Amino acid sequence: MNRPVPHPTRHLLMIVAGFALWALAFVLLYGTQATGCKAGWHLVEMGPANLLRLVLALLFLLHLGAMLALVRYLRRQVVPMAGPVRFLNRVALFSAWAAIASTLFTFVWLFWLSPCQ
Amino acid sequence: MASTLALAGCGGPVSTLDPAGPAADAIARLWWVMLIGAVALFILMMALFGLVMLRPGAGSGLSRRGWILAGGLGMPLPILTALLIYALIQGERLLPHPDGGPNGGVVRVEAVARQFAWEFHYPELGAGAAGTTLNVLHIPAGRAVDVTTRSDDVIHSFWVPRLGGKIDATPGHSPTIRLRADRPGLYAGLCAEYCGTGHRDMGFTVEAHPPALYEQRLRAALAGEEAQ
Numbered sequence: 273m274n275r276p277v278p279h280p281t282r283h284l285l286m287i288v289a290g291f292a293l294w295a296l297a298f299v300l301l302y303g304t305q306a307t308g309c310k311a312g313w314h315l316v317e318m319g320p321a322n323l324l325r326l327v328l329a330l331l332f333l334l335h336l337g338a339m340l341a342l343v344r345y346l347r348r349q350v351v352p353m354a355g356p357v358r359f360l361n362r363v364a365l366f367s368a369w370a371a372i373a374s375t376l377f378t379f380v381w382l383f384w385l386s387p388c389q
Numbered sequence: 390m391a392s393t394l395a396l397a398g399c400g401g402p403v404s405t406l407d408p409a410g411p412a413a414d415a416i417a418r419l420w421w422v423m424l425i426g427a428v429a430l431f432i433l434m435m436a437l438f439g440l441v442m443l444r445p446g447a448g449s450g451l452s453r454r455g456w457i458l459a460g461g462l463g464m465p466l467p468i469l470t471a472l473l474i475y476a477l478i479q480g481e482r483l484l485p486h487p488d489g490g491p492n493g494g495v496v497r498v499e500a501v502a503r504q505f506a507w508e509f510h511y512p513e514l515g516a517g518a519a520g521t522t523l524n525v526l527h528i529p530a531g532r533a534v535d536v537t538t539r540s541d542d543v544i545h546s547f548w549v550p551r552l553g554g555k556i557d558a559t560p561g562h563s564p565t566i567r568l569r570a571d572r573p574g575l576y577a578g579l580c581a582e583y584c585g586t587g588h589r590d591m592g593f594t595v596e597a598h599p600p601a602l603y604e605q606r607l608r609a610a611l612a613g614e615e616a617q
């Protein structure tokens with residue numbers, strides 16, 4: 273566990289990392305939904321769901337996974353016991369958890385709502 | 390007198406607060422729920438504000454952290470979650486699902502927008518009636534009607550406030566909205582997306598007929614348009 277302490281700027285950037293992933297998920301899900309509807313993916317049955325829902329679910333889970341990895345990374349980061357870097361790390365960690373909560377709250381409906389129509 | 394004045398804005402031919410069908414009804418109900426909720430919250434906030442003004446230290450029973458958690462998460466999250474789920478269920482129910490509405494089959498019509506008029510097509514009407522009606526949409530009352538919009542030029546928006554929400558008429562797209570008029574009558578419609586200098590006058594009328602008379606009246610209207 274003897275990793276070098278990253279430059280403070282990186283800690284600052286980590287504060288927006290979680291919600292940047294949320295924004296990316298938003299754009300990709302929205303774009304995929306519209307494209308999939310136009311292309312008729314929702315008409316391709318795949319077991320209990322359809323191709324469009326499956327692709328959307330995959331995108332959703334990918335982003336959720338990336339956010340959990342971010343949390344893991346932030347928790348493992350070696351930071352001083354006190355001072356601004358520790359503060360930035362804490363804020364980044366809370367932001368990442370907030371982004372995960374937002375992701376669930378905003379996108380979990382894609383498993384249920386009609387994607388097209 | 391004051392209440393009469395206050396409520397005067399809630400009537401009229403283009404009032405969303407005077408719904409005449411299930412889609413508009415759902416929107417109006419959600420609006421009332423949100424208004425009542427907002428008023429209740431406002432009163433609560435003002436009461437708390439008044440309390441700490443009149444009796445400094447009145448809220449000190451709860452820690453600072455407690456206030457932040459209760460006011461910042463504890464109160465808004467359940468309210469927003471309930472509103473979201475309610476709206477999603479309501480929205481899902483109003484979608485033009487292919488299985489149709491109650492009362493059997495869905496009637497399909499097309500609304501074609503152009504600067505600055507609405508042309509209505511009735512693709513389901515049998516042979517020999519390929520005509521259209523200008524600025525008047527004929528529908529049967531009590532049945533679900535799927536209105537598919539199209540545009541020949543710019544973006545317009547089809548809106549009959551007493552029957553339901555808006556749906557854009559965008560070139561290259563043909564989205565559908567499901568409306569139903571519970572009773573026969575005239576319902577005012579308008580273009581709800583600014584589309585040019587004639588936008589203001591781009592209104593239309595929805596005429597809901599008794600179901601038994603619908604086809605006969607529609608054919609008469611089409612014949613009338615042809616004669617003009």
Ligand SMILES: [Cu+2]
Pocket residue numbers: 502505544545546580581582583584588591
């Ligand atoms: Cu218009």
